[in-house]
């Protein structure tokens with residue numbers, strides 16, 4: 001259990017953060033407003049309870065691993081609604097603060113300030129905020145739970161041999177089977193992926209939320225994935241939380257290729273193609289894992305790879321520029337879920353080295369960051385970014401010219 005100490009610490013800090021958010025919201029919505037005293041205390045308790053939905057679901061699933069998915073989804077809907085409501089409340093309060101600040105410098109605006117304050121602080125406005133949060137969470141959840149469609153992306157690669165021009169890779173990431181998605185959802189993802197008849201299928205981590213004995217049968221459809229050369233798995237942080245060693249053994253017993261700081265070579269149209277993968281940085285937090293499952297090491301992963309096209313799978317995109325310096329020609333990553341909600345995009349970009357979703361240039365190589373095929377089920381909501389099954393087609397390009405450099409050398413629109 002010591003291995004999970006840091007994971008528990010993460011949940012302790014997120015639980016505390018949610019309590020702080022609940023305290024702020026109860027002050028802003030209930031104690032700062034003309035809400036009848038008889039309502040204030042029970043509604044404050046309700047807000048604090050709702051803020052702990054994610055923690056509650058985690059505890060419940062640990063205690064009852066066979067918890068019905070419908071119950072998990074209800075929990076996910078509540079946590080999503082809470083998250084949207086907190087964002088709306090913060091936005092409203094920021095607007096009030098700005099209005100107040102303006103009125104200090106421009107006294108003529110005082111009457112406008114009165115109107116804005118009376119409208120935004122009225123009980124009707126609070127009901128509208130609550131209804132908007134529930135509606136947005138419902139819409140975002142419907143988007144998040146749908147089977148993703150295929151997104152086709154051409155990847156320009158400098159100096160790509162003619163024989164490899166047109167090589168196809170289906171990139172899947174962040175399936176998160178077990179926390180919301182079921183085997184039926186995965187069956188459909190597998191069907192849509194196989195229809196693309198790709199050369200490779202690369203899955204960049206976070207496949208499982210739960211242990212093999214609980215959700216192994218739900219994840220088993222990945223064994224039906226078919227590619228011309230191989231289906232390769234690299235690991236993500238959630239795979240560690242669920243017991244990585246057991247998962248790696250399970251996937252390998254299913255005949256899947258799992259790469260942990262190592263590579264495999266393939267001959268494609270007479271050319272050497274190297275698929276390499278690094279582990280996840282959270283490996284260092286899980287002490288019982290042996291050296292072969294140690295910290296991510298791109299140099300080690302590529303050791304002895306020789307000449308050829310080198311594709312690196314790394315769950316997190318943050319170190320792409322350093323990986324390019326090790327001789328990688330293309331990196332595939334996930335982890336970000338595309339930011340999940342538009343109001344988190346700047347934060348998620350910042351936490352991931354400036355990479356959130358899509359095709360970027362990182363040093364000398366392209367980097368594709370998948371917004372996720374699935375997503376973490378305790379906040380199953382997508383607003384402003386969809387899930388995807390990504391079909392990458394490698395194209396000769398010399399040199400790589402970003403068409404519309406946006407954020408950190410993003411390639412294309």
Ligand SMILES: [Fe+2]
Nearest residue numbers: 174206335376
């Ligand atoms: Fe993930």
